[in-house]
Amino acid sequence: MEKVLEVIDLTVKIGEKNILTSINLTAYKGRVLGIIGESGSGKSMLCHAIMQTLPSFAHVSQGDVLYLQENLLNVSATKWRAYRGRHLSMILQNPSAAFDHIQTIESHFRETLKAHFKLTKKEMRQIALDALKKVHLPQPEQLLSYYPFQLSGGMLQRVMIALSMAIQASLYIADEPTTALDTINQKQVLTLFNQIRSETDATILLVTHDLGVIAELADDVAVMYQGEIVEQANVFDFFDAPQHPYTKKLLQARML
Numbered sequence: 001m002e003k004v005l006e007v008i009d010l011t012v013k014i015g016e017k018n019i020l021t022s023i024n025l026t027a028y029k030g031r032v033l034g035i036i037g038e039s040g041s042g043k044s045m046l047c048h049a050i051m052q053t054l055p056s057f058a059h060v061s062q063g064d065v066l067y068l069q070e071n072l073l074n075v076s077a078t079k080w081r082a083y084r085g086r087h088l089s090m091i092l093q094n095p096s097a098a099f100d101h102i103q104t105i106e107s108h109f110r111e112t113l114k115a116h117f118k119l120t121k122k123e124m125r126q127i128a129l130d131a132l133k134k135v136h137l138p139q140p141e142q143l144l145s146y147y148p149f150q151l152s153g154g155m156l157q158r159v160m161i162a163l164s165m166a167i168q169a170s171l172y173i174a175d176e177p178t179t180a181l182d183t184i185n186q187k188q189v190l191t192l193f194n195q196i197r198s199e200t201d202a203t204i205l206l207v208t209h210d211l212g213v214i215a216e217l218a219d220d221v222a223v224m225y226q227g228e229i230v231e232q233a234n235v236f237d238f239f240d241a242p243q244h245p246y247t248k249k250l251l252q253a254r255m256l
C-alpha cells in the first residue's frame with residue numbers, strides 16, 4: 001500500500017498546553033482513514049495542523065507531516081499554495097463558510113481551476129458541468145449561474161466536493177462533512193465519498209464522531225482521546241477487537 005500522508009510525532013500547543021501530543025498516523029492511497037474521538041479530543045486541530053490552517057494562537061512544536069514523502073511543514077509558501085487546493089483538499093462541516101456569496105458557482109469553479117490549470121472558459125465550464133453531474137446535482141447548467149446563498153447546505157456540500165473532484169485532488173480531508181446535513185443529504189455525501197475512492201483512488205481522511213459513518217466508509221480507523229491517538233487499526237479489528245479502554249467504551253455505548 002502506498003503511503004500518501006504520514007503524520008510523525010506531531011505535537012501542537014496552545015501556549016504551553018499540548019492540544020495534540022505526539023501524533024503518529026498513516027493514510028494510504030485509495031483508502032479512507034476514519035478519525036473518531038469525543039468532542040474536544042483534537043480532531044479538527046489535527047486537520048488544521050495538516051492543512052497548515054491552525055488558528056494563530058496554536059502552533060506546531062514538533063513533528064512532521066509528510067505528503068508523498070515531502071514534509072509539508074518545510075515547503076515554501078508558494079509551493080504550499082500550489083499543493084493546497086490542488087492535491088490536498090479540505091471539506092468542511094459548514095460548506096457555506098467556504099464560499100464567497102457574491103460570486104456564482106461558475107465563478108468558484110473558474111477561480112479554482114484557473115489557479116492550477118491553463119484552460120479556456122469553455123473548457124472550465126465543461127469540467128464544472130461534468131463535476132456537478134458526478135455529484136448528482138440536478139440541472140447543472142442552471143446551477144452554475146446560482147449564488148451560494150441560493151443553495152441548501154446539502155447542495156453546497158456537494159458543490160464543494162465537486163470543486164475538489166474538478167481539480168482531481170488526491171487527498172481529501174473531510175472534517176465532519178455530514179454533521180450539519182439532514183439524513184438524506186448525509187447518505188448522499190457518504191455515497192459520494194465511496195464513489196471518489198473507487199473511481200479516483202484518492203485518499204480520504206474522514207473526521208467523524210459517528211460510528212455509523214466509520215462502519216460505512218472507513219478502511220482504517222484512528223481513535224483520538226485527549227489529544228492523542230490511542231488506537232489505530234483496520235476497520236474490522238476496530239469493531240471486532242478494540243484494544244484501548246476508550247474504544248471499548250465507545251463501542252459498548254453503541255450497543256446500548
Ligand SMILES: Nc1ncnc2c1ncn2[C@@H]1O[C@H](COP(=O)(O)OP(=O)(O)OP(=O)(O)O)[C@@H](O)[C@H]1O
Binds near residue numbers: 019039041043046
Ligand atoms: N478557540 C479555541 N480556543 C482555545 N482552545 C481551543 C479552541 N479551539 C480548540 N481548542 C482546544 O483544542 C482542543 C481540541 O479541539 P478540537 O476542536 O480539535 O476538538 P474536536 O475533537 O475537533 O472537537 P469537536 O468534535 O467538538 O469538533 C480543545 O479541547 C481545546 O482545548
